[in-house]
Amino acid sequence: MAIFDSALIQPLAMQVTPPDWPGGYWWHWLFFTVAIIAFVLIMVMGAIYLERRGMGRMQSRLGPNRTGPFGLLQPVADAVKVLLKENIVPTTADKIVHWLAPVVAFAPVLVIFAVVPFQNGAMLADLNIGILYVVAVSSIATVGVFMAGWGSGNKYSLLGAMRNVAAVVSYEIPMVLAIVGVVIVSGSLSMNQIVTGQDIPYILVQPLGFLIFFIAACAEINRSPFDLMEADSELTAGFHTEYSGMKFAMFYLVEYAEAIAMSAIIATLFLSGWRGPWLPPWLWFIIKTFVVFFVMVWTRTTLPRVRIDQLMGLAWKFLFPLALINLFVTAIQVVVWPDISQWIFVIVNIAIAAVLILLWSKFFKLGQGRVEV
Amino acid sequence: MKFERYGIGIIKGMAVTIKHLLRHPTVTQFPDQRLNISRRSRGNELIWSREKCTGCATCAKTCPQGAIEIVTSTNMAENKYEVETYRVDTGYCIQCGLCVEACPYDALFMGYSYERAKYRRAELVQSNDELLESPSRPASGYFHPEIAETLPKQTLLVEKIVEKRKKK
Amino acid sequence: MEISSDKDYIYTSSELDYQEGQLIEEVKASSRESIQDPDAWLDEELKRNILLTSVDWVLDWARRSSLWTAICFPACCAFEFIAAEGPRFDMSRFGMEILRASPRQADLMITAGTLTWKMAPNVRRIYNQMPDPKWVIAMGACGISGGIFRSSYNVVPGYNKIVPVDVYVPGCPPRPEALIYAVQMLQKKIAKAKVVPDLSELPNPLRKGKK
């Protein structure tokens, strides 16, 4: 487990062509660009379908089942309809910002998938700093959201966008710290090598890290219970209140593409990515992505929304210290006992996680509620 | 505010939702599966019997808003009223059933059917022969127990056991 | 917390009230006549069958199978609407469980409840904020004619004074099944009505529309 691997010290060299790839450099790029766009669109449709059906069943209903077989074409119908709706720009809006916002929000989400391995080496660019790249790129979408909030000229939008920025800035820290735990164990920043190194899924080796990462990821992409920026019951539709037609479709797409991206990253980092018996690797990857996404749907169905100050309190007072402790413990384990079987760490880490959560719950306070006015 | 129970409440709640995922949903898929509605259902129309009606206009007087318009003329030969126009604006009627309750000659019935949406406002005004009972306009058993007996038993959601019952 | 005590907002509360009153009077004065039912398509059935193209069909299909409802539920009928959305009747089977709180993203306005003159400007505004193509279902007696409250001093006799209505559902309130039936009627209407009559009239996503 060499932390100071040469990969980190070397200049940022890209391993663009996996060894078993038949074509040349450009074919690789072209193929994966098309594949990623198709993958994202299809996965988003699948995700929307899964969410609406799953949520329907959890609410003792059925969910869409009349459009196409089993309602499978429902997302298609929605997409076609939304794209052809009239496009409205409010008169009070800042026109340019209003126009640019969906694009700025959408591009980074698509770009995240460049480093996600669909199977061994099958990715657009096997960056040796892949995970860093993900962290860097994924927060750019916030700029788009804030532009939307500002450019709409609507107070609801602005409130939603401000909430989102605050949440993303705070949750970036525990999220990165949770990732560092994984990086220390695997000894690499490359997504592909993290997967190849996962003989035991890291969800077992890093249970606390997984929990922190999952919560932080939910907050970053505004899934419930942290969906404050849309907050249906408070801010009508949050930052995209004033968007209609195609631009709204892009925000809708971003919402689910982000969820899929985060699910894919969680599947890669903690659920051993494409690895699995019997089935082809890419199928394993998709299944794991959907399983993670399903958990997000599940929490969304069950949990009420937290308040903005509680959201902040959770990040800084609960997740941040726990992530630091987790990082510290992992580092000690890796440095002091580099050669011990990881199964021992599994048991130890689960115990540590349980004790930490119990302890921290005792002195953790979610912050004050009322302010004197 | 302490984070008191270490997430046990959250886990309990999530167990409830996942249990619902595995249960059969409560849904009746309306156009294909139909519920038997109540025998006393006050459907979205009024049914009028020309034979029984004597043109006393009790219904029009009882109607809390005057949705019933009735025009009569005297038939001196048979010594009774002839109903010339009997008009109900279904879009104005609120189906309170007071007219049916008040009719002294059992000449009014609430309708049993509810699929009465229209594209045009004017189509909602029904008069004379449009108000008579026909196979497409069955009468309901509201204030007419003899009709209620002939109608199918109401589907009750209580009787559809969706959830597994606990042992007592 | 200290807040600048001189609350110099753009308008004071009483000015806002006054403006609202003016707006209501304006709407009231301009809505004496009912808006005609948009029913011209009913007679065009024959022509339509010949002109039907596959593009038309796909667009129609998409529009009728994802009708998102704007939130405009003033009164009682809202609960029958929620019942129709709820677990027993489940309108989500038609892809209708998405209630858009923002009218900018909605296609269908189900007018569930009594419309008062004070509310009328808001309803008209919601309707104007909805992007084309858009439809309105007048639900219940109050929505159709003012119902039991028609003789009141503050009630609009029917939504068709304010917005054009596509389908009227009688009942007070209509059963959820009746509402679902009306939605299906609306779907039939969308299937029959001309959607893409001409390429030049195709809703252009790049057009800058102002509302």
Add this chain to the structure above:
Amino acid sequence: MTVAISAKEIISQLNTKFPGAIEEAGADSVLVKSDSLLAVAEYLKTAEGFKFEYLNYITAVDYYSYFEVVYQITSLESNRSVVLKARSYTRDNPTVPSVTGLWQGADFQEREIYDLMGITFEGHPNLKRIFLWDGFPGYPLRKDFNQ
């Protein structure tokens, strides 16, 4: 059982405390002169033995020749209630003192009466129309209201 106190029981106490304030003592209500309403109400709310601290409702009735404002107040401790009434004999600008200072719950109800019946409550902090809009002609609950 909430005991409705008849005027006879409390009329003597009120008369000694506020001579001349009571206009009429009916079987189930006390008709108070509108200028001394506030004092009587405050006495009933705070005095030992009464403690009518809960205001059930306020309403107003138009009797053509006068407007009558009706207050029902209840004592939660002793479970008794009493009905107070005050009259205003003008039709142009009927005025009754506001009890908002005593019972905060009167706020919206007094605004409602002002809106629909046109009775001004003196001392109300924010007396403006509540249901209808600024510029609505007339007061609908008055008997002579014509649409």
Add this chain to the structure above:
Amino acid sequence: MTTTRELTLKTEPFVLNIGPVHPSTHGVYRMRCTLDGEVVVDIEPVFGYLHRGIEKLAEERTYTGFIPLTDRLDYISPMSNNLGYCMAVEKLAGIKVPERAEYIRVIMAELQRLANHCIAVGSMLNDAGAYFTPFMYTFRERERIVDLFDMVCGQRLTYNYMRIGGVSQDIPGEFLPALHKLVDRLTIFIEEYENLLKLNEILLARAKGVGILEKDTAINCGISGPVARASGIKWDIRRNDPYSIYDRFEFDIPTCENGDCYDRYRVRIEEMRQSLRILQQAMKQVPKGPVKADVPHLIRPPAGEAYAHIEAPKGELGYYIVSDNSIAPYRCHIRPTSLINLAALRQMVKGWKVADLIIIFGSIDITMGEVDR
């Protein structure tokens, strides 16, 4: 709980208009909120978007013809409204209601309380942000209750069932067996529902200690019903001023101490249990006999005035009727529970966040039909 925020930045309040069309204003309520960032500084409620002039319409209707209008007052609990109105007219005219009718009325009123609390609890949690799930579950249970109402009176929402001097029709034969099943079913359901959210940490954090209504304020504002009982006022008209036949049943009056949103939720759940208790006793005792006293359709009560109040699900619902011995009421005033319960809203929300404003508002449980009339 209450802390004073140190002033480091000079902040400028702004006005946010919530409503009249907003997902969580329970109808067409409007609040002009002055916000300082997320903190609510002041709110000014604006009513009247559903003002239909019911009190004026009553003067044009016959006594019986007004019953359909009472359905549309508080359209979540029409049976209670029917009952209150009929009791007021009976008090005015001195009519004795037959025994069987009294039992039927109590059964209906208690079923209505269950149905209303189902919606109240569900929509409050929906406002808290649980994505429709609690609402769907409670709505499903409400459907079961509504089925029974449909059976006896043929409508699902506007029942128009009670008449002056009794009820309009006798209950059908299959009603009581179905009621038995319903009571069993609801007992199970409440347990399950408690599992869903009773101990949910997020709900506790959101609702406990939020929107505290002090006992004195509650009394001063004339608050009644579950909101008052959550603040520790043991006041229930069914017990303190027994009407109909409530003095024959055993039941408790649940109260809480803190008067926060969570207590209001708890009180409603407990009241549902008590209602089930009343139903269990009532359905065993229903006697045989007529269901309506001999009252003419065009009843002319003697001149005079009467105030009858009942414990409606939302609080004290009263009808003040002045008769001049004609067929129509001379004046019919409705004590609007919802409007009076809103009187304390302004004090309750000051200093809380926007998200709290929504949940506090939801916990009061109002119906705009009753507020505006």
